[in-house]
Amino acid sequence: MIEYIRGEIVELTPTRLIMECGGIGYELNISLHTYSAFNGKASGKIYVLEVIREDAHLLFGFADKTERELFVQLTSVSGVGPNTARMILSSLPPAELIQVIATKNETALTAVKGIGLKTAQRILIDLKNKVKPIEGATDLSTPVAGNAAVVEEATAALVMLGFQKAASQKAVLSILKGSPALPVEQVIKTALRML
Known part of the structure; x- marks a missing residue:
C-alpha cells in the first residue's frame, strides 16, 4: 500500500496529477480541492489511495488525509464508486462536505452531478456517525489569469x-x-x- 508520494509535479490538470519520484512518474486522479492545493507548486507531498479493479489499477491522490478519509468513507456507501466520490469532493470541499453530512443537507448533495435523492439519503444515513468536523479548514482557491x-x-x-x-x-x-x-x-x- 502506498501512503504518500513526495516528488516533483510534472503535470497538473483539474482532474489528474503526474508526480515524479525516483525516476518514476505516477499518474494520480485528483479532485478540484487537491488541484487547488497543488496549483502553482513545483513539488509536493500527496496522499495516495490505490483502487484495484479487474481492468485497471488506479491511484487517487489527495492534498490531505481528511480528504482521503472522506473518499474512503464515500466509496464505502453502496452505489458510490471512486469517480462519483471524486465528483462529490470536486463539488464540495472536505470542510463543506462534512458540514453537509452533519446538517443532513440532501439538497447540497443532489446538486452534485450524478447524485440522485436515494444516493444522497444513503450517503447521509451511512456517514452521519463516521464523519468528524475539521477545525480551521480554509479555502485554497487562487485566481487564474487569462x-x-x-x-x-x-x-x-x-x-x-x-x-x-x-x-x-x-x-x-x-x-x-x-x-x-x-x-x-x-x-x-x-x-x-x-x-
Whole structure:
C-alpha cells in the first residue's frame, strides 16, 4: 500500500496529477480541492489511495488525509464508486462536505452531478456517525489569469469527468460571462452544478 508520494509535479490538470519520484512518474486522479492545493507548486507531498479493479489499477491522490478519509468513507456507501466520490469532493470541499453530512443537507448533495435523492439519503444515513468536523479548514482557491486558459482548462476537466465538450464549453463561457475573474476550480464547481 502506498501512503504518500513526495516528488516533483510534472503535470497538473483539474482532474489528474503526474508526480515524479525516483525516476518514476505516477499518474494520480485528483479532485478540484487537491488541484487547488497543488496549483502553482513545483513539488509536493500527496496522499495516495490505490483502487484495484479487474481492468485497471488506479491511484487517487489527495492534498490531505481528511480528504482521503472522506473518499474512503464515500466509496464505502453502496452505489458510490471512486469517480462519483471524486465528483462529490470536486463539488464540495472536505470542510463543506462534512458540514453537509452533519446538517443532513440532501439538497447540497443532489446538486452534485450524478447524485440522485436515494444516493444522497444513503450517503447521509451511512456517514452521519463516521464523519468528524475539521477545525480551521480554509479555502485554497487562487485566481487564474487569462480567460482563454480558464475556458480551456475548465472545459478539458469537465470532458475528463464525462461531460460533452460542447455543453461543457457553453456552461464555462456562461459562468465566465457573469464572473470573469473566477478561478478555474470555481468555474468547474459551478459548471458541475449546472450540467
